[in-house]
Amino acid sequence: MTTSFAPRAPRQRSWSTIAAGSRALAAGELIILSHLRRVVLVGSASAVTTEQMAFLIRHTTGFLQVALHERICDRLVLPEATPTVRTTSTLGHGQCVTVDAALGVTTGISGADRARTARILADPTAEPGDLTRPGHLVPVRVTPTEFRTRQTTASLALALTDATATQCSGAVFADLDGIADPTSVGDRPDAEILADRYGLTLLTAPDFEDNVR
Numbered sequence: 001m002t003t004s005f006a007p008r009a010p011r012q013r014s015w016s017t018i019a020a021g022s023r024a025l026a027a028g029e030l031i032i033l034s035h036l037r038r039v040v041l042v043g044s045a046s047a048v049t050t051e052q053m054a055f056l057i058r059h060t061t062g063f064l065q066v067a068l069h070e071r072i073c074d075r076l077v078l079p080e081a082t083p084t085v086r087t088t089s090t091l092g093h094g095q096c097v098t099v100d101a102a103l104g105v106t107t108g109i110s111g112a113d114r115a116r117t118a119r120i121l122a123d124p125t126a127e128p129g130d131l132t133r134p135g136h137l138v139p140v141r142v143t144p145t146e147f148r149t150r151q152t153t154a155s156l157a158l159a160l161t162d163a164t165a166t167q168c169s170g171a172v173f174a175d176l177d178g179i180a181d182p183t184s185v186g187d188r189p190d191a192e193i194l195a196d197r198y199g200l201t202l203l204t205a206p207d208f209e210d211n212v213r
Contacts (some may be wrong), residue, residue: 029200032195033153036153039175065137107136150205
């Protein structure tokens with residue numbers, strides 16, 4: 001499991017495919033995923049640590065989401081926020097009312113608080129009363145069709161984490177922040193810089209395999 005994010009000696013990293021990403025997530029690490037022109041940091045919601053959450057906050061836009069199966073959102077009474085556009089191509093597709101953990105948090109916005117909230121969302125024994133609304137994490141509904149066809153970045157992230165955890169389900173993800181241009185979201189060159197710096201696995205979705213450098 002990743003316990004330290006100390007910078008490592010730089011080396012040129014290659015883009016891996018599904019198997020390598022699943023292995024890294026199973027080992028408790030964060031990965032960088034490129035999918036549908038988005039580059040996101042991804043971790044397992046059931047096992048995310050305070051340090052990992054702080055890393056996510058620091059190196060992404062800070063808009064942290066947790067991909068969950070539709071049935072789990074229904075069980076936890078997490079309704080979808082009213083969308084402007086319902087197409088799966090929109091970044092807000094499937095986003096639900098924001099939540100915090102009901103107990104064991106302070107403001108809800110710290111790395112420790114958001115890590116706890118993510119773990120509760122992924123806990124198969126969690127109940128609706130274990131969460132307060134609104135909060136600082138954004139659950140994202142993934143329908144069975146989206147999950148099966150990997151239509152969205154959230155659905156692919158969820159499929160990857162599901163493959164590593166049989167009891168718990170949920171993927172924390174957020175769009176990478178720009179490094180070369182801090183005023184924009186991150187792209188694949190930014191992802192390579194971050195991966196080189198911290199030893200992260202780079203994962204490209206199947207649709208991008210022909211374009212891997």
